[in-house]
Amino acid sequence: MTTFRTAAEIGRTELGPRPLPELGEYRPATGSESADTVLDNGLRVIAVHQPTVPMAELRLRIPFAGTDRRHAAIAEVLAATILTGTSRRDRVAMDTDLALVGGELSAGVDPERLSIGGNALASGFDTLLDVLADALxxxxxxxxxxxxxRARLVERIAVARSQPSVIAREALQRHRYGDHPFTRETPEAADVATVTSDEVRAMHRDSVLPKGSVLVFVGDVEPGTAIAKIGAALAAWTSDKSAVELPDLPDVLGGDVLFVPRPGAVQSQLRLSAQAIPRTDPRYPALQLANLVYGGFFSSRLVENIREDKGYTYHARSSLEFTVRGATLLVDADTASDVTAPALLEMRYELGRLGVVPPTVDEVETVRQYAIGSLLIATASQTGLASQLAALAALGLRTDWLVEHPNRLKEVTRDQVIEAALEFFSPTRFTGVVVGDAAQLKSLRALGGVTE
Structure with a gap:
């Protein structure tokens, strides 16, 4: 009979937990050359020379907020159709021109921004830029x-809105932010169904704007050359207006967890959230490590408790969510309906325990190595580095922040991690939602701090 070892058994020896290997020599993530400038049309361009492979990666981020109720619906259709043809190329011609240089482009949108990204062989960089400029x-x-x-979007939205994770996300957003435009991550299918071509063209004209936007290039082209080519290709993309940023979000205040009934559900979705700090705050590196200790990776306290020890869930984690001017902590887990209340109890227990039983020296060193190693892995490829830089640039950060962050993590002391745990992980700072079958409500009420 075949036997299988548990994750805990795999990670341990007779002498105790398997030690993590030492990190190798740290090498800066951004290569030898980079440049950061603003073009005449107001577009910020960040170019990084990384010649590991003969490719060119582009990431364009355009602030794309709107307060109109139908904004999200029109924006979704725009993102789905911006690369389907121009005045001189139809969809087939756009795809063919990109394919001939080993390239591709894709677009997506959320309440904050319109994103267009893609890549091509470095020798096809001019073609990639020409297709992008044509679409813009x-x-x-x-x-x-x-x-x-539009028809395909309506079908996808209808399917998405039946998914427990989407139901939980929308409930959490409304609970945290009320009717703020940031909550409209998935538009109403009925609104999408009424979007017209004229509305999409008008939104493009009014909202797809260079001023306030950021384009990141990473690849096998010298930064000066890349910026010159980008400036020439996008010279005709101009406007006197600036791209529209989201209004500030209200702070997430601690309070009761909201129960959202989902009749007949065999699983419950648990989501807890609290206000955090942006990457620019000097306390951020300590918070990052404290979050990893709590629930930010597979060997965290939360995962060891409700997954490995009690088997309440296959998936549990905590993470930091970033917006343009802030951040929040998010804790999420999906559990069987009959262990919803015990799982919520243990999630809260681990929040409190992080302060009462502070992270040990070994825990801090483990998550420090994990954080630095994960960052280096994430930025080792041109694709990963471009995406990381685009996310940071949207927050107003420069490439030097990414280069210097491993050293910031190395310098964090255990006392600073303990302070961050006490300040940010107090259970009273958290609120959230539980989505599940109403039969679980009685046991949830027994915990206290749960409302309908």
């Missing part, structure tokens, strides 16, 4: 393309 300055939004993508 002369999109067609042909009726047949808008109608086709």
């Amino acid at each position: 300055t002369a999109p067609a939004y042909r009726d047949e393309e808008v109608e086709g993508e």
